[in-house]
Each structure stands twice: as structure tokens, then as C-alpha cells.
Amino acid sequence: MRALMTTWLAAVLWLCTPLAQADLTIDITRGNEQATPIAVVPFADGQDLPQDVAQIVADDLKRSGYFDPLERQAMFAKPSSGDEVSYGDWQSLDTRYLVVGRVSRSAGNVEIRYELMNVSGESRMLGEVITAGQDQLRGAAHRISDKIFEEITGIRGAFSTRIAYVTSQGLGDDTAYQLFVADADGRNSHQVLSSDQPIMSPSWSPDGSKLAYVSFESGRPGIYVQQVDSGRRVRLTSFEGLNSAPSWSPDGRRLAMALSRDGQPEIYVMDIASQNLQRITNSSSIETEPSWTPDGDGLIYTSDRSGGPQIYRQSLGGSPERITFTGNYNARARFAPDGESIFLIHRGANGYRVARQDLESGRLVELGDARQAESPSVAPNGTMVIFATQQGGNGVLGAVSADGRVSFRLPAAQGDVREPAWSPFLN
Amino acid sequence: MQIKPYARSLAIAASLAVMAGCSSTGGTQDGNMNGTANGNGSGVGTGTAGTGQTSGSGLGEGAGQMAGSRIPEVRTIYFAFDSETIRPEFQSVLESHARFLSDNSNASVVLQGHTDERGTREYNLALGERRANAVKRFMSIQGVSPSQVEVVSYGEERPAARGGNEEAYAQNRRVVFAY
Structure with a gap:
């Protein structure tokens, strides 16, 4: 009887629940012309992951108004680590900062290795490895955005909030x-x-x-x-x-x-x-x-x-x-x-x-x-x-x-x- | 046949109880039900815990025949922008409700205060209450017992009409008598 009651309650709840999910999309209506140019290169070996981590990072940075991420089709090199970066390429695109990375899988988890490079200074600012489950990749991407944002602006990132x-x-x-x-x-x-x-x-x-x-x-x-x-x-x-x-x-x-x-x-x-x-x-x-x-x-x-x-x-x-x-x-x-x-x-x-x-x-x-x-x-x-x-x-x-x-x-x-x-x- | 006073109030109570079990069929008024369709999918549930409880309150509405008198048909009055002044054309409406409540001391009403959508929500909630309280004061001067009248403000949360134009705004600035 109790089980029946629970089922019935669940059914009623389901019926009066028009949408259990209501994701919001984002349309940028006004950008910042003084935003800092940055390039977030697609992470190597990330093509078949359920989330495009580098794209989520680029979207976060763009939405903040502080950054203007470079379009992917404008990138003529796709380095995946700091060693592979040829700074001249990115200086010619007026890119100030560069994010590169690579993903690998181990025991069902995803390991994301990324680096933040200062293009004009030709130096590495940040390097980190983050491990996340396949269903936690968005959260992992927001944590990367938080780190990058704070490293460059000095302001704590708020991308991992709700x-x-x-x-x-x-x-x-x-x-x-x-x-x-x-x-x-x-x-x-x-x-x-x-x-x-x-x-x-x-x-x-x-x-x-x-x-x-x-x-x-x-x-x-x-x-x-x-x-x-x-x-x-x-x-x-x-x-x-x-x-x-x-x-x-x-x-x-x-x-x-x-x-x-x-x-x-x-x-x-x-x-x-x-x-x-x-x-x-x-x-x-x-x-x-x-x-x-x-x-x-x-x-x-x-x-x-x-x-x-x-x-x-x-x-x-x-x-x-x-x-x-x-x-x-x-x-x-x-x-x-x-x-x-x-x-x-x-x-x-x-x-x-x-x-x-x-x-x-x-x-x-x-x-x-x-x-x-x-x-x-x-x-x-x-x-x-x-x-x-x-x-x-x-x-x-x-x-x-x-x-x-x-x-x-x-x-x-x-x-x-x-x-x-x-x-x-x-x- | 003469109905004795206590029998008459029993009859009112009975008819109110009957109406409480019915869902609205009136439909000529704006939002004059509070917690409609009791036991008909009405309820609240939290998403994660999966607990739920049915809710719904207020007596049913509908132009039911009462012993002695009827609930007045017009149950919504309207207000000017940023105003809780009762317009002269609605005074007779208020008087008819006052008469009904005075004649039926077992009856009670919820005065639902509403605003248009302009301005902030929580301030509008307070403005809606101000409107409903103005009606309550008017009724009280007419001799209605305060215990028969409850004020619930909905602010801009339950609009009767959609649209960002004066026609919709005017329909939404209202107090509804919900029996």
C-alpha cells in the first residue's frame, strides 16, 4: 500500500511538473571592444568526449566580458602543450594569452592537462592537471576558467557558481x-x-x-x-x-x-x-x-x-x-x-x-x-x-x-x- | 416554511461545503479561485526529495444559490496605476459584498490583491496588499466583521492578462473577492 502510495505521489508530481529541466541558452547582446584577446586551442584527443572542454572555457571567458577568445577557424596551429607553441604565430594574431591542453583517459576518468601561456612575454603562467568523471566535464571546464581568469585579472573567477x-x-x-x-x-x-x-x-x-x-x-x-x-x-x-x-x-x-x-x-x-x-x-x-x-x-x-x-x-x-x-x-x-x-x-x-x-x-x-x-x-x-x-x-x-x-x-x-x-x- | 437562524447557517455551511468540493465553472472573473481544483493534480513537490503534498484552500466559488442571498456576481474591481483608491464605479460592488457578508456571518472571503508587472516584485507584493487592505477597510466601515475577511497579496505573480501594454496592465491592477 505504501509503495502504491509512493508510486501514485510520484505520478502526480510528474504530471504537475511541466519541465524537470529548463536549461538557458546564452545570447551575447553587447561585447566589450576592449576585451583582452585570448586563444583557447581545442584540447588534443578531446574530440570524442561528451563535452568540448576548451569551448566551454572559451565561452566562459567571453561571457565575462574581460576576454575576446579567438575563433577556432582563425587558428593556424593547434599546439597541445607549451613546448609546441611557436609564439610568433600568436603574436601575429595579436593574441595576448594562449590556453593549450590535452585530455587522456584512465580508469573511466578524464585527465585534463592544460597550460596558460603569456604570448607577448613568451612564458608559461600556469600549468595544471585536473581529473574528472565523464559526467563532470562541464564542472572541470568551469574550474579551469576560474583559474585562468584569476591568474590574468587578479579577480577570483565565478564560473563554478550556480x-x-x-x-x-x-x-x-x-x-x-x-x-x-x-x-x-x-x-x-x-x-x-x-x-x-x-x-x-x-x-x-x-x-x-x-x-x-x-x-x-x-x-x-x-x-x-x-x-x-x-x-x-x-x-x-x-x-x-x-x-x-x-x-x-x-x-x-x-x-x-x-x-x-x-x-x-x-x-x-x-x-x-x-x-x-x-x-x-x-x-x-x-x-x-x-x-x-x-x-x-x-x-x-x-x-x-x-x-x-x-x-x-x-x-x-x-x-x-x-x-x-x-x-x-x-x-x-x-x-x-x-x-x-x-x-x-x-x-x-x-x-x-x-x-x-x-x-x-x-x-x-x-x-x-x-x-x-x-x-x-x-x-x-x-x-x-x-x-x-x-x-x-x-x-x-x-x-x-x-x-x-x-x-x-x-x-x-x-x-x-x-x-x-x-x-x-x-x- | 420558516427557516430558523441556526438551521439557516447550517444550510449555508452545507452549501459552502458542497461548493468547496467542486471546481470552478464560473470563468467570468479574473483569477478568483485560490487553490483551485483541490485534489485534481494541484500540489507542490520538491524536485530532489520527491516528497509532495497537495495544497489548495479557500471555498469554491460559483454563483451558487445561498440560503437568503447570493454571492455577488461581480468579484473583481480595478485600480488606477500606483493607486489603492477605490473608484466610485466600484463602490456598489463593494457594498453588495459587504451586504452579503453581513447577512451571512458564516461566510468569509479572501481579498486577493494584484498589481501590474511594472516595478519590482516584492515592492509590488506590498502594493497589492495595500490595495486589498483598502477594500478591507471599506468593508469594515460597512459593518463587515474583520474575521470574515482575509487579505492575501499576489503582487504581479498571478496576472489575469499578458502583454506589456496599458490594456493588460489595467486588467491586472485588481482586487478579487475569492469566496
Whole structure:
């Protein structure tokens, strides 16, 4: 009987699961003309592997906006180790850096031996061997990208991170909502939750093992915490009114959230272990969209106490200070990891755009040209911001570099995609 | 035959229970069901653990004949951009729901607040609640007990119409009476 029940449940779950996978593709809409030329030569003996590791590395580097990988057909030599490199060939192509490598198989695993060469300096910068299973080649490629990126730029690579996002299909009562986790390049997606009621506001724990989110599955909103790998989860809140906008503290012990249980939506901080709540704000207006300062001592949040939504900053025991003054709509801000600027949604003459505001000067600049932008989420190394936008009437994800030079879109095969949340570093 | 008060509330309870078992056939209103099709594939499941639970709440809707009075037919009212002001043309709608709830103290309603898609999602959730609370206040002034009214904001999460144009926006800025 129990087995039958399980089968039945599995069948129901399968039926109300329109897509268990929803990989996103990547269209680069604006490249960086000042990107550094690099060549990633196809790795020798890698032709019959399930993944083209060198191509994944080249795609990662291109997407970062820092690099402009050379097209393969422009390569007139295919060296597979540093010894085989004739630097003059690559200098004549204006290539600054060169990645070469070779794969070999041993006991079911794949060994990837690669080197990074400085073309103008005619020297080797990096050499490494990575071993991975046949089904872990994408992960291995992202780790190689991380190494190369950090070696050249000095900035830690964020290619081995993940994104969470929400999809919906259908209209009105017949809408199916799903929460997915995918690699940072949109591939390797898997569903972590499906529901016929809205799912909102995914937020990663700082160790990358859990997601907090809002689900309406009980008929009203509640904040849930779910382990990404096991799927185990608990409901943390289901107060009367709003239970929204969970944001994990940098120490992983607390969640900031917006609740309206005392009337107006206010910011609270919950100690996760004890579930004790501390109320942070007290006003007759809307306070929501909290996000922690990188040091964990305070929060930024959206408040419309001045009439329209603006961003305020408040230490946990302190009083609020308004920090945005450009225009009459600034909302859902997130800190850059260095704490020196915030990324937010700004409404100006071009509608709702992703913008960056430098905190010292107060200067705000719009980033990219995506329409109806929402939900900015910053890569853990601060180089890119992922957000939701619209393309052809559908919700898609977009990303823009922190300096606004590079943009790309991550459209899904079907349905609407939104509310991306970039994971912390996972390694 | 005269129906005694307690028998009348029994009749209401019974008819509500019957309606709760039915799925919607009305279809003239926007999104006025909450957790529809109970036991009909409705549910939530986590992808990795494979656990699931059915969900669905709220009483069924449909223009069912109540003992004494009916649930008013018009169950959606609309709002101007960035506004929670109740427009004069919808006051009579609110008054009819207030009358129904006052006459049927066992009945309860969920006021679902919705916004259009412009702006950020979580701020819109708060704006949707502001709209539904404005309706709740109006009903309360009309004498409806607060215990009969629950507010649930959906923000921009459950649009009634698709499209990035004013026509769709106007259909989405709404409060729905979900019985």
C-alpha cells in the first residue's frame, strides 16, 4: 500500500511538473571592444568526449566580458602543450594569452592537462592537471576558467557558481511555477520545487547549500528553507499578511524578511535556530526588499516613506538613512561584494533599468539597455549582475557587467523566467 | 416554511461545503479561485526529495444559490496605476459584498490583491496588499466583521492578462473577492 502510495505521489508530481529541466541558452547582446584577446586551442584527443572542454572555457571567458577568445577557424596551429607553441604565430594574431591542453583517459576518468601561456612575454603562467568523471566535464571546464581568469585579472573567477531562478507557464489559475538551480552559464539545470501557486524570492545561504524562498502553496505566502541537494525543507513563517523577501545574513545564522503581521510591511530579522524575530523598522509606509551589508552589521531596504520607493540603509540597532536621491523610483538594491556600491532597479526616462550607485559619490548610472528590468543579483566576485527582463513578450534573464560594457541574455525554451539569484562561491 | 437562524447557517455551511468540493465553472472573473481544483493534480513537490503534498484552500466559488442571498456576481474591481483608491464605479460592488457578508456571518472571503508587472516584485507584493487592505477597510466601515475577511497579496505573480501594454496592465491592477 505504501509503495502504491509512493508510486501514485510520484505520478502526480510528474504530471504537475511541466519541465524537470529548463536549461538557458546564452545570447551575447553587447561585447566589450576592449576585451583582452585570448586563444583557447581545442584540447588534443578531446574530440570524442561528451563535452568540448576548451569551448566551454572559451565561452566562459567571453561571457565575462574581460576576454575576446579567438575563433577556432582563425587558428593556424593547434599546439597541445607549451613546448609546441611557436609564439610568433600568436603574436601575429595579436593574441595576448594562449590556453593549450590535452585530455587522456584512465580508469573511466578524464585527465585534463592544460597550460596558460603569456604570448607577448613568451612564458608559461600556469600549468595544471585536473581529473574528472565523464559526467563532470562541464564542472572541470568551469574550474579551469576560474583559474585562468584569476591568474590574468587578479579577480577570483565565478564560473563554478550556480544560479537559482523561478519559471512560470500558463495564465491566471492555470499557472505552473517552478524553482530551478542551474550552473552560472544556464546549463545543467534541475528543478528544486514545483507548485501551482506562486514561488518567489529565492535567496542562497552563504555556504551555498540551502535556499530560502517564498511559496504560496498553503493558500497564503510563507517563507521556506530548503536544502538544495536533498530537497528537505522547513517552513519558517506563515504569519497573517506578507511573508516575503527573505535575505540570508553573511554569517548564515539569520534571515532578514518583510512581514506585515503588525499592519504595514516592516523589516524583521529572524534568528534561524531560535526563530526569534527582531523588528528593524517602524513606519506607516512600505518597507521591503531587505539585503545585508557585506559585513553583516546592517541592512539596505526599499521604503516608500518619502512618497515613492527609495533605498535606505540601517544598522541593526540604528536609525534609517536614505541613500538614493536620483529619480522617484529606486528599489530592490543589492550590495557589491566590496561594499562600495549598490546595484538596484531605477526608473528613469528609459523605464525600469538596472543601475549601479557608487555610495561615496552618490552617483547613479544605468547599466545596459534591458527593458522592464527586475531582481538584480550580483556575482560573488562583483564582476557581473544577473537580472530579469523581457524579450519578445516573455520573461528572460539578462546579465550585465558591473561597468555596463557587456550584456547578454539567457532565454529559456518556453515560459517566463525571472528572479535569478546568484550563488556564493561554492569551492 | 420558516427557516430558523441556526438551521439557516447550517444550510449555508452545507452549501459552502458542497461548493468547496467542486471546481470552478464560473470563468467570468479574473483569477478568483485560490487553490483551485483541490485534489485534481494541484500540489507542490520538491524536485530532489520527491516528497509532495497537495495544497489548495479557500471555498469554491460559483454563483451558487445561498440560503437568503447570493454571492455577488461581480468579484473583481480595478485600480488606477500606483493607486489603492477605490473608484466610485466600484463602490456598489463593494457594498453588495459587504451586504452579503453581513447577512451571512458564516461566510468569509479572501481579498486577493494584484498589481501590474511594472516595478519590482516584492515592492509590488506590498502594493497589492495595500490595495486589498483598502477594500478591507471599506468593508469594515460597512459593518463587515474583520474575521470574515482575509487579505492575501499576489503582487504581479498571478496576472489575469499578458502583454506589456496599458490594456493588460489595467486588467491586472485588481482586487478579487475569492469566496
